[in-house]
Amino acid sequence: MVAVKDAQHSKQQILAAAFRVIHQKGFNRASVKEILADTGLTKGAFYHHFASKEAMGKAILDEIEGAIGSVWLEPIEALDDPITGIQEAMRAYAGSLSAEEVALGCPLNKLALELAPTDDFFRVRIKQIYDGWRSALADALRRGQRAGTVSQMIDPMGAATFFVAAQTGGRGLAKNAHNADILSVCADHLVRYLDTLRP
């Protein structure tokens, strides 16, 4: 009855455990050994699926990219009134995080801060993700401009950039304070900021 060897399952298990440990300790302090301890697998399995710890980190980035897509981008994908959509996503997000998730902070920001100065590959990959996020937001705002729900005066990309920055910063502040209220406050302010983008 021992679970048969299932490559995909093992790889996903490792990825999930790695995400958890890295989210908590950061990439460098997350030891391969500890990651594997959560899975019951051994180093042989790890290095069968990933060429190196770094390669696994890249795979995790892919997952994070997907998560950002489903939380922030899909909900507003085809909206004529993107501002309301983003506001709702923001509120849903700020309200959905458990105390633990608040204390852990944004995984992408964590990796960005830790790895950007050291490893250029990671930096560029993370930049891609952030750029994708900002672009999708800007696209939505442009759609709104065409639909008349967003002011013609504003610069979509600039506004999107500011939103991503402020959102990320708010979550970082809340994390360090172990305080979800900070997140709420920032969310409120961002919602109000978004209102100023209406015509």
Next chain:
Amino acid sequence: MVAVKDAQHSKQQILAAAFRVIHQKGFNRASVKEILADTGLTKGAFYHHFASKEAMGKAILDEIEGAIGSVWLEPIEALDDPITGIQEAMRAYAGSLSAEEVALGCPLNKLALELAPTDDFFRVRIKQIYDGWRSALADALRRGQRAGTVSQMIDPMGAATFFVAAQTGGRGLAKNAHNADILSVCADHLVRYLDTLRP
């Protein structure tokens, strides 16, 4: 005339080198050995001045606290129109950073992200610094409310929190992108946001 052993000088040297290395690599990856390599001193000296690597980290936090004070707080300390003061500080800050400083990002944020989940002492100490920053900003806004330069409708602490969060987030985004323009964009948006706090 080789400088005789000068305790204070050695300690400052270590602190300066440590700040540099930690800013770049983070606390954990900054090895004591590498820090000392920059100074010409040896481990004996290090452990004479600091009980542990962690203790040295705390000393660095003190320095960072001072730096925040002189960049963000002193310029607006007694202003009747704090909003204009903060706007000027913001613009000065965004304009003053070299490409290298942009790429390194905010040292406090870096430490916050890295150490908060792992080491509670650090987290609390960093929280003190952020709280001090936010409080000082809130105080300034309250002073403005009394002077009539700031709207009575706004919550000073909330606005201060949002400002710190957005500023920090902007610098993080710019760092990862190796792009000072992102910082400028965020600064512009923050300046505009601050305008909305006027009566």
Next chain:
Amino acid sequence: MVAVKDAQHSKQQILAAAFRVIHQKGFNRASVKEILADTGLTKGAFYHHFASKEAMGKAILDEIEGAIGSVWLEPIEALDDPITGIQEAMRAYAGSLSAEEVALGCPLNKLALELAPTDDFFRVRIKQIYDGWRSALADALRRGQRAGTVSQMIDPMGAATFFVAAQTGGRGLAKNAHNADILSVCADHLVRYLDTLRP
């Protein structure tokens, strides 16, 4: 048209690749993985054909034994004047090696030096090969003694031993120096030495 699974072919492929890698890196440093990389096969195939890496090493020794036979023994198998035969084989050998082959040295000697102290089975097997070589040379010299082309005064086995030793030593020295001239010099001296064995 792709060759169907051909057991013998696969085994030979592995053996050939293994010989190459082992010749270059030695037995221990030659990883199974690297050997297989050259062949396109996988570990499953390897352990299908060989019980262990060690077992494969033994198969390689068989190949080496054959190669020594065809280079050194067959040419003088039935000669009445073995000294001239050996001299010619020596000169042919020294002249035929490419710069690369010089730099790689004698594969048998390499294995002998590396494995003799650690693995007794290998040592004994290699000893067999060296003994076979020496015996065949001694036999040839005895044949020459009977034919009157070799002095009665010399000890055939002793001379054969010295020849093998000096030849091997010369190739080792040349290998380390990346210098075929050393091989030539040693070959000349051995030719002259062989002349002293004539009546």
Next chain:
Amino acid sequence: MVAVKDAQHSKQQILAAAFRVIHQKGFNRASVKEILADTGLTKGAFYHHFASKEAMGKAILDEIEGAIGSVWLEPIEALDDPITGIQEAMRAYAGSLSAEEVALGCPLNKLALELAPTDDFFRVRIKQIYDGWRSALADALRRGQRAGTVSQMIDPMGAATFFVAAQTGGRGLAKNAHNADILSVCADHLVRYLDTLRP
């Protein structure tokens, strides 16, 4: 009474143990851990004295160079009749080796065979040692030519090269066979070869 920390002593201890283990297992299979097990020291000590395992290997080569000097070169340093001197050194050497030493073989040859194709630094350093050996022998022979104890017809460097090669080869053969007689036989033949170099 625990031995006080004595840098020089510790370093020598490590070097001695390393020589032993490397002589037996070769450089790659000689693990730092095993080397240290013999000494009672730990990795901290090892990496305090040596930058890397490779660096330690180079230090060992220095020791080997010294040993060759005292066994082969010093005894004939200023002799007018170098041939007799070399013959005596050869006989002394062949007679002095214990069964264990025979079974271990020449440490320099072992390193040469193992590391030459992989690590060019080692190869060149080992070449230096061999070249030094050959040159010293050639010098001695030239001195003999001037003194009239060595034939004018022979090429000193060629003869020295052949001597080193044959001696090394003989020791290798004896090692693999676990048989000191092979060494004696080769020594005898070399002695006789040396006689042919007299006027």
Next chain:
DNA sequence: ACATTCGGGACGGCCCGTTCCT
């Protein structure tokens, strides 16, 4: 007091030969 040298161990990521199941 200040600084150095020496050494201790625990861990870090990675690789290796091998086995098991398909």
Next chain:
DNA sequence: AGGAACGGGCCGTCCCGAATGT
């Protein structure tokens, strides 16, 4: 014959303490 997983080994790094000057 292939793919997945095992488990232990390897070299090197890290933070730090103890003994030793100066």
